[in-house]
Amino acid sequence: MVDTLLSGQLLFAALVSGSLYALVALGLNLVYGTLRLLNIAHGDLVMIGAYVAFWLFTLWAVPPLVALVLAAVLCAGLGWAVYAGLFRRMLAKPALAKRVEANSLILFYGISVILQNAAALAFTASPRAYRWLDTVITWGGVSMTLNRLLTLGVAAGICFGVLAFLRFHLFGWGLRAVIQRKDAAQVVGVNIERVQLITICAGFAVAGMAGVLVSMTEQITPFMGFPFTIVAFVVIIVGGLGNIGAGVLAGFALGLVETYGIALTSAGYRSILIYGIFVGVLMLRPEGLFTKAVRT
Amino acid sequence: MSALWPLAGIALALLGVAAPFGGNAYATGIAFQVAMWIALAQSWSMLSATTGYISLGHAVFYGIGGYVAVLMVDAAPFPAVMLVAALAPAVFAAVVGLPVLRVRGPYFVILTYGLAELVRHVVMRIESALGSFGRMIFSAPSPDALLWWMVGLAVAATLGAWAVRHSRFGAGLAAIREDEIAAETLGVPTARLKLLALIASATIPGAVGALAMMRTGYFEPGQAFDPVVSFTIVTMALVGGTDSVRGPILGAIGFALLSEALWSNFPQLYMIVLGAALIGFVLFVPQGLSGVLDRKGGRA
Numbered sequence: 260m261v262d263t264l265l266s267g268q269l270l271f272a273a274l275v276s277g278s279l280y281a282l283v284a285l286g287l288n289l290v291y292g293t294l295r296l297l298n299i300a301h302g303d304l305v306m307i308g309a310y311v312a313f314w315l316f317t318l319w320a321v322p323p324l325v326a327l328v329l330a331a332v333l334c335a336g337l338g339w340a341v342y343a344g345l346f347r348r349m350l351a352k353p354a355l356a357k358r359v360e361a362n363s364l365i366l367f368y369g370i371s372v373i374l375q376n377a378a379a380l381a382f383t384a385s386p387r388a389y390r391w392l393d394t395v396i397t398w399g400g401v402s403m404t405l406n407r408l409l410t411l412g413v414a415a416g417i418c419f420g421v422l423a424f425l426r427f428h429l430f431g432w433g434l435r436a437v438i439q440r441k442d443a444a445q446v447v448g449v450n451i452e453r454v455q456l457i458t459i460c461a462g463f464a465v466a467g468m469a470g471v472l473v474s475m476t477e478q479i480t481p482f483m484g485f486p487f488t489i490v491a492f493v494v495i496i497v498g499g500l501g502n503i504g505a506g507v508l509a510g511f512a513l514g515l516v517e518t519y520g521i522a523l524t525s526a527g528y529r530s531i532l533i534y535g536i537f538v539g540v541l542m543l544r545p546e547g548l549f550t551k552a553v554r555t
Numbered sequence: 556m557s558a559l560w561p562l563a564g565i566a567l568a569l570l571g572v573a574a575p576f577g578g579n580a581y582a583t584g585i586a587f588q589v590a591m592w593i594a595l596a597q598s599w600s601m602l603s604a605t606t607g608y609i610s611l612g613h614a615v616f617y618g619i620g621g622y623v624a625v626l627m628v629d630a631a632p633f634p635a636v637m638l639v640a641a642l643a644p645a646v647f648a649a650v651v652g653l654p655v656l657r658v659r660g661p662y663f664v665i666l667t668y669g670l671a672e673l674v675r676h677v678v679m680r681i682e683s684a685l686g687s688f689g690r691m692i693f694s695a696p697s698p699d700a701l702l703w704w705m706v707g708l709a710v711a712a713t714l715g716a717w718a719v720r721h722s723r724f725g726a727g728l729a730a731i732r733e734d735e736i737a738a739e740t741l742g743v744p745t746a747r748l749k750l751l752a753l754i755a756s757a758t759i760p761g762a763v764g765a766l767a768m769m770r771t772g773y774f775e776p777g778q779a780f781d782p783v784v785s786f787t788i789v790t791m792a793l794v795g796g797t798d799s800v801r802g803p804i805l806g807a808i809g810f811a812l813l814s815e816a817l818w819s820n821f822p823q824l825y826m827i828v829l830g831a832a833l834i835g836f837v838l839f840v841p842q843g844l845s846g847v848l849d850r851k852g853g854r855a
Contacts (some may be wrong), residue, residue, distance in 0.1 A: 297661045345838065362837045364661040365609065365789065369837070372786065372830035376823040489672075492665060531680060534673035541666045542654040 267401035269522055275407050275476075277514020278414035279469055281507045283487050284494035285418055286465035292438035292501035293458040296346065296363040300371035301491055302484030304334050304463050307374070308470020309479045310382060316389050323391060327413070327471045334467030335460040341370070342459045347452075371484070378481035386478040406475040414472055417465065418507045425503060434458060438501045486533070493537045580698065587702050587770060589811040590709040594763050595784075596792045596803030597712035601719050602756035603789075604797035606749060607732035608656065611785050612667030613760055615674050616644035618780035620761025621768040622678060628769070629694050637704065640765035641758045648757035652750040659735070668782065675780035682776050695769035705766050712759045717800045719755065728752055783826070790833045796843020805844045 263269060287301045308330035315321035315329065345366065392405040425431035436444035437454045445451050469487075477483075490513065498509030513536075520532045595613065603609045620640040627636045651670065658666050682688070695701070719725045727748045730738035739745045768774050787810065795806025810829070817825035836843060842850075 297665070299665065345834075349838070364611075364664045365793070365837055366834055368611070368786065369790075369830040369833035372833075373827050376826040376830070380823040380827070489669060492669075527680060527683070530676040531673065534669055534676060537669045538666065538673050541658055541662060541669070 263522060264519065267399065269518060271401050271403055271407070271411075273515045273518035274511065275411045275514070276518060277511035278411050278418070279472060279510075280490050280494055280513050281418050281510025282414040282469045282472070283466060284491040284498070284506050284510050285421060285503065286462035286469070287488075287491040288462075288495045288498075288501065288503055288506045289421075289434075289458050289465070290462035291495065292503065293434060294346070294455050297367065298462075299364055299367045299488055300374060300484075301462075301466055302486065302488030303371050303374040303378075304337070304466035304484070305470035305473060305487045306378060306479070306481065306484035307334060307337070308467035309474035309477075309483065310378065310470075311467070312471040312474040313387055313389055313479050316391060317387075323471050323475055327468050330467035330471045331464035335464040338460040338463030339456065341463075342456055371488075375481050375484065382481065384481055386480045388478050389474070391475055404476070410472045410475060414469065417468065418510075421461075421465070422504055422507065430454075430457075435503075438503075486530070489537055490533060493533065493540060496537075496540050583698050583702050585811070585815055587698070587705055588815065589808055590702070590705040591763055591767060592787070592791055592807035592811045593709040593804050594705065594712040594759055595788045596795065596807045597709070597716040597800070598756050598759040598763075599788045599792055600716050600797060600800075600803050601712075602749075602752045604716075604792065604802075605719060605725055605728035605732065606752055608659075608749065609664050609789065610667045610756070611664050611782075611789060612669075612671035613756075613788050614780050614782055614784040615667075615671035616648070616757040616760035617764035617767070617784055618671075618675065618678070618776070619644045619647055619764070621764035621774060621779045622776070623761075624765030625690050625692060625768050625774040628692060633696055637762050637765055641762040644757040644761035644764075645754050648754045649750070652753045653746065656746070656749045656753060668785065671780060671782065671785060675776060675782075678776040678780065689773060689775040692769060692772045692774065695772055698770065701766050701770050705763070708759055708762055708766070713800060713804065715755065715759070716803070719752070720800065724748065724751070787829065790829050794832050794836045794843055796845035796847075798842060799845050799849070802843050802845035805848075809844070 283301070283305060286304075287298060290296060290298050290301075308326075311330040311333060312323045312326040315326045316323060392409065394405050395402050396405060396408075397403075425435055433444065433449040434454050436447070436449055437451060437458075441451060444454075473479075473483075473487075494509045494513055495506050497513070498506035516536070517529065517532060521529055524532075595617070599610060599613050620643060623643045624636050624640040627639060631639075655663070655666060655670065696704075719728070727738070727743045727745075730741075730743050731745050731749060735745055764779065768779065791806035791810050792803045793806070794809070795804065796802030813828065814825055817828070840847065
């Protein structure tokens with residue numbers, strides 16, 4: 260038992276899922292931070308990215324690294340459609356904006372149900388998978404498949420790339436300003452509308468890319484997305500809503516907790532563990548972090 | 556007088572469907588579904604329409620009621636089973652209520668969802684640890700008896716929702732919905748009122764869950780705690796309109812009939828229609844069907 264816990268194998272598994280959680284949560288956090296919309300359909304974008312990769316690979320042998328770009332473009336397009344079609348008009352009118360913010364979760368739940376069932380209608384509910392780069396390499400006593408290594412590298416790369424962009428690029432500064440204080444950002448000349456549109460596209464695109472990475476190692480179903488939504492909520496609530504950097508760290512932390520928690524019990528406890536953390540965190544810290552974020 | 560309208564509506568709808576076909580299994584089935592969703596949507600509205608704390612987790616009460624009923628039904632008289640099935644989720648609500656109701660706004664919504672999923676997975680785990688993969692029910696009452704139990708619950712839930720809205724208690728809940736902090740400042744015991752509303756809202760769904768399990772004759776935890784139940788309740792109530800007692804009735808009748816037409820052959824299509832209706836009504840018809848009717852009828 261102790262040997263298993265101390266093995267590099269388990270640490271590697273924890274880092275891979277941690278990097279995916281960090282990536283999925285990153286997109287959710289960006290959208291929440293700038294638009295104050297809680298996107299409960301976020302995990303379904305992961306599902307869409309996974310199907311994009313699956314079909315491109317199965318039908319035309321397109322490597323998932325190319326699908327990464329296409330899934331990002333498709334999901335960014337969806338983000339644009341949701342923003343332009345549903346939320347721009349609503350957010351622009353204060354009377355409606357109040358109601359829509361309160362109801363945004365219900366709206367996104369409706370979108371989530373539509374996406375899941377449309378996918379089930381189009382692709383059937385049967386699980387799908389494909390094999391790509393599943394060669395095992397051993398490095399320093401740790402055996403890993405190439406696709407998992409690639410997942411870790413790409414996911415961590417995107418996370419830290421986005422963090423660097425937020426830190427060093429002028430647009431990133433504007434985005435952080437909108438997260439911190441929207442009115443003040445507008446006063447100093449940040450184009451709020453443009454920041455919000457680009458952020459929702461980027462947040463959706465990141466989720467789509469995470470889906471491509473997930474598809475390389477896990478089964479794809481129309482209903483695979485919701486657990487990712489829950490995981491992303493856990494991560495950003497622990498890390499702090501709108502706090503992008505802490506969210507990435509929290510993603511890796513959750514990957515560690517989950518992987519070691521399952522190693523100590525059994526895989527059957529995974530859902531209980533994740534939902535338990537989720538409920539516990541929300542119940543124990545309802546004030547502070549949350550109310551501050553809700554009332555802005 | 557407005558209390559009579561919804562009651563007459565329920566009675567007419569159910570008698571209209573069931574009575575002419577006395578003994579017709581299909582009609583009994585539809586009437587059962589309509590009464591079931593009315594009971595669930597009205598119960599939901601006791602908490603969520605009055606206080607604005609939108610629960611996306613009422614499946615947990617439905618599931619708990621169904622679970623305890625299935626465990627008891629072969630050993631206890633049926634009315635006792637129903638009583639325990641109604642009390643069990645009320646006790647659960649009383650236990651988790653205070654910490655859950657401290658969470659506000661969108662966080663409350665996802666918390667209720669997460670809590671329901673947590674209980675679902677725990678029950679699934681317990682059942683598989685007991686070596687049970689679904690339980691058959693052998694001593695369920697006849698479909699007709701179940702229908703009249705369910706109609707009774709629909710009427711009780713409607714009366715309850717009406718009574719809550721037209722009481723001092725309901726006025727306190729409305730104050731919480733409009734501005735919780737102001738209400739508290741003015742001396743409204745917000746925490747206690749919210750907890751009582753949650754308990755009231757949890758009770759009937761437990762009994763409904765028990766009847767639903769008896770009706771299918773089968774219990775499987777993944778299905779009994781299905782989040783689709785929560786989602787359907789919210790959609791029915793919001794589409795029907797949350798400002799009056801007849802809103803949930805209109806929504807429940809409409810979607811129960813639509814589900815009859817679509818569910819068995821096109822389940823995904825039915826869910827897509829539900830999702831689209833939810834988005835459309837929240838964005839463009841927030842007053843719901845009953846609000847539209849009121850406006851047409853010249854009542855404001």
